[in-house]
Amino acid sequence: MMHITAAEPVRAVESLQRRLTSCPVCGSEEVAYALRISNRRLDQCAKCGLLFMNPQINDLELSEIYRQGYLLCDEIGEANERLTFCKRASARLLLDRICNYKGWKDGNGKRLIDIGCGAGFLLAEAYAMGFEPSGVDISQELLDKASVHAKSASLHCGLIEGLDLPRNSFDVCILSDTLEHVRDPMAVMRAVWNILKPDGVVLVATPSLDSFSARIMKDKWIELKEEHLLYFNSANLQTLLYKNGFSCISMAPHRKVLDLEYLKAHFDRYPCDSIIFFNIAKCLDWVPKFIGRRPFKVTGSGMVAIATKGPHPTDRLSKLSVVVPVYNEKNTFSTLMALLLEKEVPGLEMEIVIVESNSTDGTREEVLRLRDEPKVRIVLQDVARGKGNAVREGLQHASGDIILIQDGDLEYDLWDYEPLIKPILQHGASFTLGLRHRRGAFKMRRFTKKPFLAWIINFGHKMLTFVFNTMYRQHLIDPWTMFKVFRKDCINGVRFHCDRFDFDIELVIKLVKRGFIPLEIPVNYISRSFAEGKKVSFLKDPIKILAAMLRFRFDGVIHSMRVNKSK
Numbered sequence: 001m002m003h004i005t006a007a008e009p010v011r012a013v014e015s016l017q018r019r020l021t022s023c024p025v026c027g028s029e030e031v032a033y034a035l036r037i038s039n040r041r042l043d044q045c046a047k048c049g050l051l052f053m054n055p056q057i058n059d060l061e062l063s064e065i066y067r068q069g070y071l072l073c074d075e076i077g078e079a080n081e082r083l084t085f086c087k088r089a090s091a092r093l094l095l096d097r098i099c100n101y102k103g104w105k106d107g108n109g110k111r112l113i114d115i116g117c118g119a120g121f122l123l124a125e126a127y128a129m130g131f132e133p134s135g136v137d138i139s140q141e142l143l144d145k146a147s148v149h150a151k152s153a154s155l156h157c158g159l160i161e162g163l164d165l166p167r168n169s170f171d172v173c174i175l176s177d178t179l180e181h182v183r184d185p186m187a188v189m190r191a192v193w194n195i196l197k198p199d200g201v202v203l204v205a206t207p208s209l210d211s212f213s214a215r216i217m218k219d220k221w222i223e224l225k226e227e228h229l230l231y232f233n234s235a236n237l238q239t240l241l242y243k244n245g246f247s248c249i250s251m252a253p254h255r256k257v258l259d260l261e262y263l264k265a266h267f268d269r270y271p272c273d274s275i276i277f278f279n280i281a282k283c284l285d286w287v288p289k290f291i292g293r294r295p296f297k298v299t300g301s302g303m304v305a306i307a308t309k310g311p312h313p314t315d316r317l318s319k320l321s322v323v324v325p326v327y328n329e330k331n332t333f334s335t336l337m338a339l340l341l342e343k344e345v346p347g348l349e350m351e352i353v354i355v356e357s358n359s360t361d362g363t364r365e366e367v368l369r370l371r372d373e374p375k376v377r378i379v380l381q382d383v384a385r386g387k388g389n390a391v392r393e394g395l396q397h398a399s400g401d402i403i404l405i406q407d408g409d410l411e412y413d414l415w416d417y418e419p420l421i422k423p424i425l426q427h428g429a430s431f432t433l434g435l436r437h438r439r440g441a442f443k444m445r446r447f448t449k450k451p452f453l454a455w456i457i458n459f460g461h462k463m464l465t466f467v468f469n470t471m472y473r474q475h476l477i478d479p480w481t482m483f484k485v486f487r488k489d490c491i492n493g494v495r496f497h498c499d500r501f502d503f504d505i506e507l508v509i510k511l512v513k514r515g516f517i518p519l520e521i522p523v524n525y526i527s528r529s530f531a532e533g534k535k536v537s538f539l540k541d542p543i544k545i546l547a548a549m550l551r552f553r554f555d556g557v558i559h560s561m562r563v564n565k566s567k
């Protein structure tokens with residue numbers, strides 16, 4: 001731990017450390033005290049969930065922490081060899097991820113920069129894989145070590161946002177266990193965007209508030225350290241990347257290679273209050289050497305995000321695409337369209353993507369009449385393959401930054417667009433759901449002539465919600481709502497399969513699995529009866545929905561970023 005003897009000067013410096021009044025990622029001013037570690041205050045953003053030290057630790061204290069053999073890399077002899085092996089094997093896992101993401105066989109002379117390169121293990125591995133490596137670190141002491149480990153790397157001492165590196169000059173930029181240490185994440189990511197070539201790729205590995213260890217250990221989490229200034233979750237890390245001009249974001253848990261003796265050295269250095277980890281650390285004393293020194297792969301408390309540099313930083317979201325699946329909606333379609341064409345959302349250009357699935361009641365003719373409307377894009381399907389299929393096709397044609405799915409009927413109220421979109425525009429949420437009824441209410445549907453039928457559907461709705469929340473560890477009240485609004489990049493690289501009403505839940509599941517926790521916002525809802533054109537099938541749809549929930553629980557979300565990129 002830290003030893004600071006000169007109490008007076010330190011306090012004076014600390015008072016100079018400015019208190020942040022807004023979230024360093026989303027900019028919201030709704031920040032409040034969350035917890036305290038070693039006498040330092042951590043605040044949390046109520047909008048995006050970022051946890052951050054406030055005020056930040058000052059440079060003097062930070063350098064004191066880093067000075068004390070920070071990276072456990074001062075071992076000698078055999079211990080050093082094993083440490084080097086584990087560090088390089090962990091670096092290899094990250095580099096393999098990048099090659100996989102880009103479809104590269106190896107480094108092939110690509111220029112790579114490791115920000116926060118420390119003693120240079122990743123640089124050495126990158127060189128061995130054929131990359132042309134460069135490293136940046138604020139510690140000259142560590143850079144001296146890096147120059148031994150990675151002789152061929154070019155090294156720079158300083159902060160990336162302060163260094164004058166040439167623009168558009170790197171193919172790959174890595175921030176592994178770095179971003180949680182920086183003072184201004186926006187400035188760092190902007191600097192990364194500047195130095196990357198067009199289509200260059202960034203990899204960020206950082207502790208995750210969504211990780212299993214964070215959830216079970218809470219305020220005793222092993223990653224809560226004095227030198228960590230920021231703690232991300234999957235959603236706000238993706239927001240940070242998005243706001244700084246990166247897209248095609250792929251997320252995964254951070255896997256590392258280590259052995260039990262390394263783990264023990266880590267626990268000795270960071271004694272842990274948690275009783276579970278205290279006992280694990282104790283047990284490690286008894287492990288025989290031949291087991292303690294065997295390296296293994298482990299999913300730790302971190303996450304890895306990989307993303308591609310886009311044409312420009314997109315701090316502002318400017319276009320809304322409303323996707324309208326239409327099939328036999330003659331009674332309501334023209335009224336809905338009249339309202340939609342009138343509709344304006346302040347600050348957003350609007351596009352209406354109508355997907356018509358070959359209706360038999362004359363709706364297609366009404367759709368075709370809108371051909372010349374400048375706001376409207378029409379997609380015609382030859383066969384009706386289900387609402388889910390129509391929405392999927394609509395998503396492919398949508399060009400907006402924000403997507404809203406609007407049914408072809410009038411069950412929902414267009415006045416609710418603004419409250420649903422607002423949190424996304426403010427970067428407080430990436431995904432919102434229209435909440436049709438408050439917690440505890442049991443009045444989603446009231447068909448005047450068939451109260452029993454309404455009761456059955458409401459009951460089924462409750463049961464399915466319970467199953468969903470249990471399986472996906474959520475607390476949603478109404479995941480089945482039609483009103484779903486999300487940033488377009490949330491579904492980059494995600495492939496969908498469902499064709500009917502099960503698509504609704506597939507979309508929610510896949511966004512939740514990518515770390516986008518939906519924000520539920522109350523909306524006005526008037527239920528339609530079956531006689532009025534409701535198309536849910538009583539037996540088939542609940543079974544399909546259950547099957548989808550089971551299937552996607554264990555299915556990967558991102559199938560191939562490369563497929564998506566070529567579109």
Ligand SMILES: [Zn+2]
Pocket residue numbers: 023024025026027028045046047048049050
């Ligand atoms: Zn925030």
